[in-house]
Amino acid sequence: MTAQRVFTPKLDLRQVQQTAQAMRTAISSVIEGKAEQIDLTILVLFAGGHLLIEDVPGVGKTMLAKALGRAIDCRVRRIQFTPDLLPSDITGVSVYNQDTREFEFKPGGVFANIVVGDEINRASPKTQSALLEAMEERQVSVDGRTHRLPPPFMVVATQNPIEMEGTYPLPEAQRDRFMARIEMGYPTRGAELEMLGSHGAANPLASLQAVTDGATVTRLAAGISEVHVAQPVKEYIVDIMEATRLSSDLRLGASPRAGLQLLRAVRVRAAMDGRDYVIPDDVQALLAPVLAHRVLPSSAARLAGRSGADAVTAAAATVALPRSA
Amino acid sequence: MIGSVRNTTAVAIAAFLGTLPLLQLTSDPRLLPGAAIVVVVLEAVALSLRRLTQLNWPGTLAQMFAGFAMVWLGAAAAAGGSDETRPWSVFELTWQQAIEQISVQTVPMAADDPTLVLLLVGVGLLTIAIDLAFINARNVLLAALPVLGGYLVAMLVLDTAVNVISIVAVCTGWLVLLASRTVDHERRWPRSLSSKDEAKFNLRGFAGLAVGLGIVSIASAVVIGLAVPPDGQSWLPQGRFGRSQSVDLIDPTIDLNANLHRPDERPLLRYTTSVPDGLRLRSTALTVMTENGWQLDQMRLLPGYPREQSVSTTQLPVVTQVDIGDYESNYLPVPYAPLNWDPVGSWSYDPRTLTVLDIGSDSRGLAGQSYSVASLLPIPDAEDLAHASAGTIDGSTIPDELPAEIIDLAHEITDGASSDGEKALALESWLTDPSRFSYDLRAPEGTGYSVLTNFLFNDRSGYCIHFASAMAVMAETLGIPARVAVGFTSGAQQGDGSWLVTSHDMHAWPELYFNGLGWVGFEPTVSISDREEEADPESSADASPTDPPQQEKQEEQEAQEEQEVDSTDQSSSSSDPQASSARSLDPRIPLGIIGALLVAAGPALIRALLRHRRLSAVHSADRVTGAWRELEATASDLNLAWPAVTPRQLAGLPWPGLTAEGRAALRRIAVLVERQRYAAAPPTEVEVGDDVALVSAQLYSAVGKPKRLVARLAPRSLLPGRRVRT
Structure with missing residues (x-):
């Protein structure tokens, strides 16, 4: 009943802020000193996107994904991607039932509200594709039957940097399906010290209590689409997209889908900030997380040590700010 | 601070005392009450305008208008039977009559309407000058000049020495200003925060000390000045004219x-x-x-x-x-x-x-x-x-x-x-x-x-x-x-x-x-x-x-x-x-000086008008835009960079002179600007004047006095290359 409850897609800024704050506090109790990454995680959740967490092993990628799942009272599934993982392990299979003499669908790991895809780049491209189709379509087709995935649906995938051994790097088209990519980075000295203290005794995840539920998140997310985006801001986004495509540092610029995703992301950021309107600051803040993993830096830029994020930021800086509505 | 009754009263007292030396110039008994009325009206107008707008300059502007009106009324009354009512003609007529009177008389002059008007115009100008120096420029030393103005005029006109009462009056006027300013300083930086009573005691003690020192210095100057005969005529036997006072003149x-x-x-x-x-x-x-x-x-x-x-x-x-x-x-x-x-x-x-x-x-x-x-x-x-x-x-x-x-x-x-x-x-x-x-x-x-x-x-x-x-x-x-x-x-x-x-x-x-x-x-x-x-x-x-x-x-x-x-x-x-007979005062000279002053003050006046226009727009949205442009203009005046970033980022810049309060005010304005620009429903019922005034004042306080003066008198924001839209 909860998931199907009729909700009015009305923007409730206060509750968005309260919920976001509660989740932030809850997750912060597990991941110290990563406020920015935590905020982005919550943002992607409200925006109905998927998150790619990328960094070296052991910096808390999985911990962040798990903590997000714990903080929400909903169905959380974790899939550990390995080279021998099969697509059906993700989507599910039809099994013949002797008693009923019928094929019965056994849902795979993707049937959950939050799916934690650990080390997604260790699975074969075939298996990766199975997940990515579900991410995009929010449904699974097995044996000619389509199974819808219940909202909210969010995939939090973690991956090691592609240079590491034994990995199948995600192709550009598939990276494009993640709304944002974040890098964890090493914790600060203070945060690391604290972590040694708290994690030494018990698993902090165990004490993490859910602060909201899936239905609430879905309702709030629906309301966020009402956040006003002024015409100059839309033009600003389009101008930035255009600039990335023209940038000499980029071999491949941002796609129109990237623009759509950016628009959804900035709305959530505004709402989380308590605004019912988007400002250029929102756009600028989300450029790197939303666009950097979708673009391809040119060889020259790579040689010069400029990353995709740098190139996107530089391209955006050439765009004039919207002055007035 | 703006619209402080104490400071305004101090200015009024100082202006009034500063005009006392002028009494020696005329035998007109109306000068004293007239001067009192002029001073009180000008300061009352300035005080109310400053209270109303929380800005200093409207007070000065209002003083000028009030002064103009009073001169008009006075001149019209002095012109008497003339049917002329246009201000300039009335002014000219009174001016001519007054100059005519002054040119045929020596001091003390006989009672005469146009002369009285002319003297009262002088009183008004001195009052406005004191007000400008003391309240707008917040400079008590600068204010001493106009306080001395009446005394200087009397000194130049009178062949004999100006009397002691005038000196004491002028000095007292300046001491009143000094005392008022000392109280301001002590309020802002109280030396003791341990208890309220102690602070109050210190406040009184410090103001008293400052004024006391001033009185002692001036009193000694007066006493010594009176004791020593001028022009080197010491009572001591030496000196060129030492014998002159006791010399036996032949009857x-x-x-x-x-x-x-x-x-x-x-x-x-x-x-x-x-x-x-x-x-x-x-x-x-x-x-x-x-x-x-x-x-x-x-x-x-x-x-x-x-x-x-x-x-x-x-x-x-x-x-x-x-x-x-x-x-x-x-x-x-x-x-x-x-x-x-x-x-x-x-x-x-x-x-x-x-x-x-x-x-x-x-x-x-x-x-x-x-x-x-x-x-x-x-x-x-x-x-x-x-x-x-x-x-x-x-x-x-x-x-x-x-x-x-x-x-x-x-x-x-x-x-x-x-x-x-x-x-x-x-x-x-x-x-x-x-x-x-x-x-x-x-x-x-x-x-x-x-x-x-x-x-x-x-x-x-x-x-x-x-x-x-x-x-x-x-x-x-x-x-x-x-x-x-x-x-x-x-x-x-x-x-x-x-x-x-x-x-x-x-x-x-x-x-x-x-x-x-x-x-x-x-x-x-x-x-x-x-x-x-x-x-x-x-x-x-x-x-x-x-x-x-x-x-x-x-x-x-x-x-x-x-x-x-x-x-x-x-x-x-x-x-x-x-040759000297041709030196009688040409009315065009003071008019020319006034004109030159107006021209010199032109940029500042235009800037003030623009500021007023920006901050007092009818629609809230225009006021918000105006406030932002006003701040941009202020930064431009002070030669501060105003980079092309979002309002929020601008507000977050390390502006010189801004306190936490000032930053909060700037941030409030920035948020209003964002809402005005990007929100579906622009803000309504906004009040930005106070925040703009606060931020401007703090930005101004961060630069030196010369720069401040340049920013006021020659605002860069009016230059073609750096013009801020109105």
């Missing part, structure tokens, strides 16, 4: 008596002048009435010449060439009032009587000297005199023991005269009536005052000194300051046009002091026009009454001549009197 009346009684007429000097009827050369003036008649008072001798002053229209500059023959004296015979002189020797002058003296031990002497004197002869007409009112001169009091009958007589003679000038003329004509008095070189009988009573009531005969003394005493009893001048009559014109003055031409005549005219000479001596009679003691007794009609005619002519010849103490000097 000129002895000389006068001796010469008039000499049987032989001895030529003393010759002079050449452009005045057709010749002129009287004057040696000195007797200023004190004592039991023994009019006496010399102590003189205060100054080297050099009297200071330059503008020439009024009732004065005529003349240059007289004098050649002294066999005549020795300490006094230099000069036409009154002398401006400069060039005989050989160390001649100095007494500023009170304009007596030119050489009393040095190395005195070259007068005999045989040949010199030229530049003088200003006053030429007031009889009407000027008839309307004149008596001036006031310190120390011109009659002795208590003066016989009452003389006082009664003076009142009796002048009964029916409406003005002090008419009274003087009545005295003159009463004494010159040949049916009443006769000329006689024999002095009246008696000693002390009995000489005078005998002359007036019994003998009714005497010579010039008695007529002059009698008229001067009676004038004094009527409240008209008087003194007796001693010198020579015009003498006899020679064939070559020069005038010959002999020993029998020695003469005495009274000088009376009137507002606007200064010292005016009279001729009460009966039949003075006949030189022969005066020269001949035997014939004088029967000569005077011989031909009354002719005599009268001569008297008239004489009186007219006197008025032409006599002058004022406050008349000025100039090496070229002809």
